[in-house]
Amino acid sequence: MKLTVKELSKQIQHHQILQQITFSWSAGEIVGLVGRNGAGKTTLMRCLTGQYRIDQGEIALDQQSFTTAPAGRQELIMVDPQQNFFKGYALKTVATFYAELYPNFDQKRFSELMAHQKLAPEKRFRDLSKGQQAYVAIALAITSGAKFILLDEPFDGLDLLVREDIIKLIIKANTDHQQGFLIASHNLTELDGLSDRVLFLKHEQLVADISLETFRTQSKKLQLVFRQNQVPKLLSDQGQILSIHGRVIEVFFKAYTPEIDRNLKGLAPVLMESLPLSLSDLFKVEYAYGKDDL
Numbered sequence: 001m002k003l004t005v006k007e008l009s010k011q012i013q014h015h016q017i018l019q020q021i022t023f024s025w026s027a028g029e030i031v032g033l034v035g036r037n038g039a040g041k042t043t044l045m046r047c048l049t050g051q052y053r054i055d056q057g058e059i060a061l062d063q064q065s066f067t068t069a070p071a072g073r074q075e076l077i078m079v080d081p082q083q084n085f086f087k088g089y090a091l092k093t094v095a096t097f098y099a100e101l102y103p104n105f106d107q108k109r110f111s112e113l114m115a116h117q118k119l120a121p122e123k124r125f126r127d128l129s130k131g132q133q134a135y136v137a138i139a140l141a142i143t144s145g146a147k148f149i150l151l152d153e154p155f156d157g158l159d160l161l162v163r164e165d166i167i168k169l170i171i172k173a174n175t176d177h178q179q180g181f182l183i184a185s186h187n188l189t190e191l192d193g194l195s196d197r198v199l200f201l202k203h204e205q206l207v208a209d210i211s212l213e214t215f216r217t218q219s220k221k222l223q224l225v226f227r228q229n230q231v232p233k234l235l236s237d238q239g240q241i242l243s244i245h246g247r248v249i250e251v252f253f254k255a256y257t258p259e260i261d262r263n264l265k266g267l268a269p270v271l272m273e274s275l276p277l278s279l280s281d282l283f284k285v286e287y288a289y290g291k292d293d294l
């Protein structure tokens with residue numbers, strides 16, 4: 001199953017929030033969605049689930065547009081911490097709502113997940129801790145049976161152990177049930193370990209759609225030291241300088257080629273060492289070191 005988004009645009013109160021957003025997302029893929037505060041991540045998710053009407057563009061499931069085949073939206077569910085209709089109800093009652101709303105809701109799996117966290121069915125959602133609420137909301141989305149699950153800041157304000165429980169839940173749903181996740185988060189460390197791909201939103205547009213595997217094979221972060229004081233021009237021409245401490249220069253190369261390697265070695269550095277790459281490096285390069293800084 002594949003969701004395709006083509007040239008989606010959205011204005012709110014005459015402000016352009018999203019412009020010409022195009023990407024595809026297969027069930028089974030975990031996709032990170034990053035961007036500075038206010039970049040439009042939540043708005044994009046709400047457009048996908050139909051909470052917001054889009055101004056232009058098309059969203060389709062297996063090439064069936066939601067305009068002509070709206071039933072496809074049943075395959076999408078969003079966990080939106082700002083909107084939650086079941087706060088005042090006991091968990092067992094919430095489960096009955098979900099059973100009504102989602103024909104593929106898996107009551108048994110939901111009960112098992114609650115028991116695993118020692119959450120009694122009689123417990124009211126609003127009486128749970130923040131971490132428990134986050135866990136229950138994600139468990140409900142997963143057991144709804146929807147193939148595309150949208151999580152808006154799922155790790156916000158949660159302690160390490162709850163974050164780990166939620167990550168396990170996501171990985172199991174992804175591996176055992178081929179459920180896809182679109183995860184908007186500022187927590188790049190968690191996204192780094194989870195995502196297959198990351199989408200970058202900036203200035204209303206999708207500026208990059210990067211497979212993390214490709215990123216790790218094609219990009220490089222180097223620590224370099226040269227005899228001369230001057231920073232060689234090659235570094236800023238071919239890469240992006242992340243930091244300079246005395247003579248130690250950290251440089252990021254988005255596409256590291258054998259030619260760059262040869263040219264660097266030709267400059268006879270005193271030290272040339274690869275550093276581990278992280279999603280944070282990519283984020284810094286996309287957002288803070290771009291030609292058109294924010």
Ligand SMILES: Nc1ncnc2c1ncn2[C@@H]1O[C@H](COP(=O)(O)OP(=O)(O)OP(=O)(O)O)[C@@H](O)[C@H]1O
Binds near residue numbers: 017035036038039041
């Ligand atoms: N219902 C609304 N009414 C007015 N403006 C809105 C509404 N929803 C979103 N916006 C505006 O759209 C822009 C994008 O907001 P959105 O919440 O989608 O960003 P975000 O990337 O999710 O931000 P954050 O990382 O801070 O959660 C913001 O300027 C916001 O003020």
